[in-house]
Amino acid sequence: MTDFTSAARTATAALRDLFPQTPLQRNDYLSARYGADIWLKREDLSPVRSFKLRGAFNAMRKVRDRLPHQTRFVCASAGNHAQGMAFSCRHFGVKGTIFMPITTPQQKIDKTRAFGGEFVEIVLTGDYFDRTLAAAKAWCETEGAHFLAPFDDEDVIEGQASVAVEMLEQLGRAPDMVLLSVGGGGLASGVTKYMRTEAPGTQFRFVEPAGGASLRAALLAGRPMALDTVDGFVDGAAVARIGDAPFAALSWAFPDQVLMTPEDRICVTMVEMLNVEGVVLEPAGAMPITALQDLGPAIQGKTVVCVISGGNFDFERLPEVKERAQRYTGLKKYMLLRLPQRPGALRDFLMLLGPDDDVARFEYLKKSARNFGSILIGIETKAPENFPRLFARMEEEGFAFRDITQDALLGEYLI
Structure with missing residues (x-):
């Protein structure tokens, strides 16, 4: 036993004065979906709802x-x-x-x-x-x-290693793979430092938000690098520069072991886990589950542990999370519609909508010409394939429009 593993076990024992082990739970829904043995280490169930x-x-x-x-x-x-x-x-x-x-x-x-x-x-x-x-x-x-x-x-990293101590005790064997969210790197460095000694056969994947991949940048550069910009949506992992001590403990990793998850796709996981499993996750906590779909056949038949880093989610953010999830899955789109200024034009447009299409936003912006006006319109539907059919009907009827769903600049000001 190394000095670090011994210290991590001492830290784990001391933590029992505060709270019992957080649960390690097999998730039947995810296991069936990915053809693997998927376990969730529920750090969202600690007294402060995070590791x-x-x-x-x-x-x-x-x-x-x-x-x-x-x-x-x-x-x-x-x-x-x-x-x-x-x-x-x-x-x-x-x-x-x-x-x-x-x-x-x-x-x-x-x-x-x-x-x-x-x-x-x-x-x-x-x-x-x-x-x-x-x-x-x-x-x-x-x-x-x-x-x-x-x-x-180093003492913080040692404390985070207690997640791994508990995980191995609860599972009773070494998992084939562990997925870890990465922000500043304390959790990932602590868990891997312990498990590379105690479970050397276990593989690791590190999950970062696409708008804040500081570990990947550091691995590519060979040293911690400050990102020029960081998307703050994943507030628990939106770190511009991984810590020096965590990077020293993670420098053995390869860049292709880092999985970058789009922020909007993380929202899909958050909504899905809330609706299907009744589990409330913060964005950083949802990242390991989100990354499972990137692994595909690599995890089939394998035992995989996703460390759920936290569940401190402010429900005032839920409308934004749902919105981003709908846009990512193609169930909601925004358009700038050039509408003729004549009686019945709006009715003609509405008649083009299918039975599963719903107007979620309608805002008259301005007259862009003497005979036309600009409309911001948001449409929700039940299946993404409904939109190509709607757009085809609009083009056939001569309605000019621009899909701005993925236009970050216009979205910031109009949506």
């Missing part, structure tokens, strides 16, 4: 062991790390100061405060996270507090 509690607790535990006088901790986070630290502060009875961007949703602020109670203070500062982080580190140096990093810390 982040593990790393925050372990790092705080080890700091307290080394420096018993250290009773002040600081972090910068707008999500799961903040909640994990708040929970840990209350457990250890230490003071925590949590810096969050001013734009943080009130729901996340309230949950963090509820987990920490009287032991945490929340400071809202900065419109963007980089400014929030800078303020937290400056305050930390001034006050002599300990900065609790979300992922770029």
Whole structure:
């Protein structure tokens, strides 16, 4: 047993003071769909609904062991790390100061405060996270507090490895493959570092959002690289630069082991798991399940574990998630329609709709010419093949239109 595996087991045992093992559940629906033995490690069922509690607790535990006088901790986070630290502060009875961007949703602020109670203070500062982080580190140096990093810390990585310790104990054997979401890299580095020693035959796939593939960029470059832009939709994994310590632990991986999942396709998984299985997932938590379809025959007949990293989902985002899922699956489209300015023109257009087509958005934009007007129209249907038939009928009847469903610029301003 290596020093790391021994430390990971010690961390796992210490966690039992906070909560029991999160469930490892076989999912019959996914197993039948992919012809494999699919298991879900349900980190969304931890006390703070994510794996982040593990790393925050372990790092705080080890700091307290080394420096018993250290009773002040600081972090910068707008999500799961903040909640994990708040929970840990209350457990250890230490003071925590949590810096969050001013734009943080009130729901996340309230949950963090509820987990920490009287032991945490929340400071809202900065419109963007980089400014929030800078303020937290400056305050930390001034006050002599300990900065609790979300992922770029060996003690945090050690704590996240407890996911693997539990997984192997619960399954009773080594799985053929494990799928892991990657943001800053703490979870992926902890799990793989433990399992490459204890289950060397297990393969890994790392799942990143298409708009934030920092691990893939680092593997291609041979070092951590800051992405020029990051799509913030997958807020639990939208990290511009993977951490140095996690990358050091993951540098053995090949770029083709990283699966990039489109943000809209992640939404399809979120809606499907909610409707079919009654499981609420945050975008980052849905990524491993989403990536299963990219593996195809490679997992047939195999035992596969998807680590569900979190389920902190604000239901105010559900309309956006449903919208993006419908667009991705071809069940909803938006068009700019050039409508003749004559009586009955709108009726003529509506008569072209099929029995499964429904108008979900109708907005008169402006007259684009003396005899024509521009209409923004959204159509929902029950099967994607209905749209080619509708477009053919529109062209036959002389209706000019432009499909803007995938036009990011126009979508941002009009949809």
